[in-house]
Amino acid sequence: MSDRRSWVLHVDLDQFVAAVEVLRDPSLAGLPVVVGGRGDPTQRGVVSTASYEARLFGVGSGMPLRIAARKAPDAVFLPVDAPLYTQASEGVMGVLRSFGPTDGAVVEVLGWDEAFIGVMTDDPVELAGRIQSAVLTHTRLHCSIGIGDTKVMAKTATGFGKPQGVFTITGETWLEVMGARPADALWGVGRKTSAKLAELGILTVAQLATAEVEPLVARLGPTMGPWYRRIARGGDGSPVTATPWVARGHGRETTFQENLRDWAVVAAEVRVLAARVLNDIVAEGRPAARVGLKIRYAPFESHTTSRALPEPTYDLGVVAGSAVALLDRFDHTRSVRLLGVRLEMSPPEGGYPR
DNA sequence: TCTGGGGTCCTAGGACCC
């Protein structure tokens, strides 16, 4: 049985950020390593990635660093070094793209450490093995690969292959593997949505897959309702595309180690953030069309506001002035934990791809 | 637990227009 047909592979680097740090400093190999924030577990911040050794202590992504330090007091804590990971990621994606000419593979990058590969083949498992070898040889990084008929199946399969493995889920096996699992095991279903589904009596993937569509629409909206049911059935045939991503906007935000009480300081920080984001969009070559401001009051209450600019601009005075003017919409008697400035860019000519 | 920083897309209400 070796018919040639289209497959989706999902490549996911194992403990990517921690693995890159171990490559930089091999003496960290085998130690519990926790990367997050500024690398100081007494400061505000969360875990980006924990090495497998650190995970044995119960440390995981998204966990506050203070809690991680309590669970794994002897772990090595390191600051996030985004440029280093970007560079490592580009190396990995280059290796994946090298399967374009030889195997007709199309690569769609998802983030630092993930990519879909669309390919016609009669032996996706063999190809996955070659990909793992090539990535390891050229980057010294391990990856896991999920294979499926759809992106949803491939992405889901990867979790069963970790670490360093390959796992396949097809339309034939999807419900066997996922049917009895809770709905929030699906990619795209989180805590809030699974709670809403539970109110409808839907607890498992199989129940969501066979649910009536009307209650889903009523509770979750005209687009999302049917979409959740679709992913519970293993997703659709949406293609893997190598079309370069075009960002809608960029933002910069900062959580202050000490809450700000003085709103003159708040305004000054907004100007700093505005200048940083403006740099980002200048680098991208598309002017700002809209400015957004995000404030998190102490202890942890977030609000956003935004306004279209009179015309698209690269002018720092206009951008920073508009961002500071948005502060008028907030309560100056409260202290501020986080500030963020976001710039949305004019769409490219002809609109966004895809 | 005491909660980062970078994003995307969807929803829903009101404004506004024909």
Add this chain to the structure above:
DNA sequence: TCTGGGGTCCTAGGACCC
């Protein structure tokens, strides 16, 4: 006078992902 039906844009917030 107690009263339409859409369509689109703007905005704030929600939810999720890596």
